[in-house]
Amino acid sequence: MEIGQILQPSAVKTISSCTSKKRLFHDLGELAETSYGLNPSAVIDALIQREGLGPTGVGQGVALPHARMADATDVKGIFLRLEKALPFDSVDRQPVDLIFALIAPENAGVDHLKALALVSRTLRDNAICAKLRANSEPATLHTILTEFQPSQAA
Template identity: 80%
Template sequence: MELGTILKADAVKTISSCTSKKRLFHDLGELAEASYDLPASTVIDALIEREGLGPTGVGQGIALPHARLSQATRVYGLFLRLEKPLQFDAVDRMPVDLVFALIAPQNAGVDHLKALALVSRTLRNGSICAKLRANSDPATLHTILTEMQSSQAA
């Protein structure tokens, strides 16, 4: 599995201002609807429900919200770069500025876990995160995420 197979170029966005975690989930829901034709309200509700089980802020300014949806036919990725970091109840209590969300089918099982591990591994790379933080153009962000990851596999 490669990030390029789960993350479409139009599912990457830079947001100048986000005031709350709930607003962030709304932005992700709207992006999921625009990019993958998933119902925004269902995505939002699923992300909020999953977040209720425990924060998905993994530290170092990174959040990996994820949810399962019956409407999803495969694993879908969404990436947001926040120009103004947002408090997210992350494990290290640091605000979040890089958000990679995953939406998976209800019965995705191993594919969902593989995608989550892949995204986590990619965003643990300090040089990738530095490049993501230094750029705001969505096409450039998509290229950084997909090309860096595929070149590591080679």
């Protein structure tokens, strides 16, 4: 599995200001609708429900919100770069500015886990995160994410 298989160029965006985690989930829901035709309310509800089980902020300014939905046909990715970091209840208590959300079918099983592992390994790379933070153009962000090959393939 490669990031290019789960992340469409239209699902990458830079946002100048986001005021809350709830607003962030709304932005993710809107992008899921325009990029993948998913119901934005269902995406928002699924992400909020999953976040209620425990924060998905993994540290170093990165969050990996994810959820399973009946309407999803396969694993889909959405990437947001925030120009101003947002408090997110991350494990290191630092605000986040790089968000890679995953939406998977309810029965995705191992594909959802493979995608999560792939994205996690990619965003653990400090050089990749530095490049993402240094660019705001969605096409460039998509290229950075899809050209990187983590050392352990999922």
